[in-house]
Amino acid sequence: MLGIFQKSLDAGKFDEDSILADGSKLKFDKIYPLDAVFDTRDDVPADVSSNKRYAGLDGFTIQECADAVAADYGKIDIFVHSLANGPEVAKPLLETSRTGYIAAMSASSYSLISCVQRFAPIMNEGGAILSLGFIAANQVVPGYGGGMSSAKAQLESDTKVLSWEAGRAYGIRVNCISAGPLKSRAASAIQKGDKRTFIEVGIDYYLANAPLQKNLYSDDIGSVAAALCSPGFGAVTGEILYVDNGMHCMGWATEQAGEKLWARSDPLEESELMGTKYTKSAEEMSKYASS
Numbered sequence: 011m012l013g014i015f016q017k018s019l020d021a022g023k024f025d026e027d028s029i030l031a032d033g034s035k036l037k038f039d040k041i042y043p044l045d046a047v048f049d050t051r052d053d054v055p056a057d058v059s060s061n062k063r064y065a066g067l068d069g070f071t072i073q074e075c076a077d078a079v080a081a082d083y084g085k086i087d088i089f090v091h092s093l094a095n096g097p098e099v100a101k102p103l104l105e106t107s108r109t110g111y112i113a114a115m116s117a118s119s120y121s122l123i124s125c126v127q128r129f130a131p132i133m134n135e136g137g138a139i140l141s142l143g144f145i146a147a148n149q150v151v152p153g154y155g156g157g158m159s160s161a162k163a164q165l166e167s168d169t170k171v172l173s174w175e176a177g178r179a180y181g182i183r184v185n186c187i188s189a190g191p192l193k194s195r196a197a198s199a200i201q202k203g204d205k206r207t208f209i210e211v212g213i214d215y216y217l218a219n220a221p222l223q224k225n226l227y228s229d230d231i232g233s234v235a236a237a238l239c240s241p242g243f244g245a246v247t248g249e250i251l252y253v254d255n256g257m258h259c260m261g262w263a264t265e266q267a268g269e270k271l272w273a274r275s276d277p278l279e280e281s282e283l284m285g286t287k288y289t290k291s292a293e294e295m296s297k298y299a300s301s
């Protein structure tokens with residue numbers, strides 16, 4: 011992933027989305043390698059160290075990453091955990107193996123605990139940690155399998171316990187945004203029907219059934235994340251905040267979610283694809299900034 015990200019960045023694929031409100035371009039000061047299933051160097055098995063995917067990468071465990079950040083910047087204010095992986099996500103829970111279930115939990119929820127253990131000590135008091143949850147944590151979303159629903163439930167529960175422990179130990183806040191469906195790279199891998207993917211069906215379902223009938227964009231999530239991590243939200247911790255056009259509050263759907271949506275054969279329009287590449291237009295953003 012690091013290689014793909016670096017190549018896309020170098021090729022200017024994120025240029026359009028990197029323009030800030032003042033017209034300048036967002037710059038990454040530094041990019042660190044990280045595999046969040048490893049806590050310390052001792053946890054990395056020999057076959058992983060020698061695997062070509064890791065060739066040339068130094069210090070990709072969570073502890074080594076935290077050490078490198080501390081060496082470069084001293085203390086930090088904000089830490090965002092925006093990662094998940096479940097190798098058996100396409101399998102129903104009823105068919106998920108123990109190995110697949112534990113792998114989903116290791117990458118998607120324990121990784122937050124390990125990050126808080128290792129990054130909280132290098133955070134300034136008043137700092138904020140944020141993770142990304144999904145409604146499948148506490149309600150059934152058919153198709154979100156492989157133990158990923160369980161991992162998201164753990165993530166939300168851990169958010170509350172960590173807010174208590176890290177609040178008392180370091181004076182930092184721990185929150186979680188439960189996001190609505192966005193057609194990201196990871197989400198696109200979840201489940202494929204004959205014609206459509208899980209996430210395309212999810213996007214259609216939200217458009218049809220959420221209180222707000224409008225596209226959900228990645229910057230809808232980003233702007234709430236920025237707010238939650240800002241001092242203005244300095245008294246908010248242990249919170250699971252839905253950013254989903256209000257879908258979470260519905261008890262009844264008005265449109266069918268099953269066969270009809272899976273059977274839709276026409277592809278989603280560009281404007282309906284709400285992955286990271288799809289942010290609000292500059293015109294919409296300027297309205298938002300001035301309001």
Ligand SMILES: NC(=O)c1ccc[n+]([C@@H]2O[C@H](COP(=O)([O-])OP(=O)(O)OC[C@H]3O[C@@H](n4cnc5c(N)ncnc54)[C@H](O)[C@@H]3O)[C@@H](O)[C@H]2O)c1
Pocket residue numbers: 011044045046047091092093094095117142143144145188189190191192193194195196197209286
């Ligand atoms: N896309 C959605 O509809 C949606 C909805 C709710 C919550 N989320 C959550 O948002 C977060 C970001 O996912 P996304 O959908 O934007 O997809 P994404 O593909 O943009 O991001 C997923 C990231 O996880 C990283 N990752 C996976 N395993 C890792 C590991 N072992 N170590 C380090 N990094 C690892 C990948 O490299 C990738 O950058 C996830 O927690 C996801 O569950 C997504």
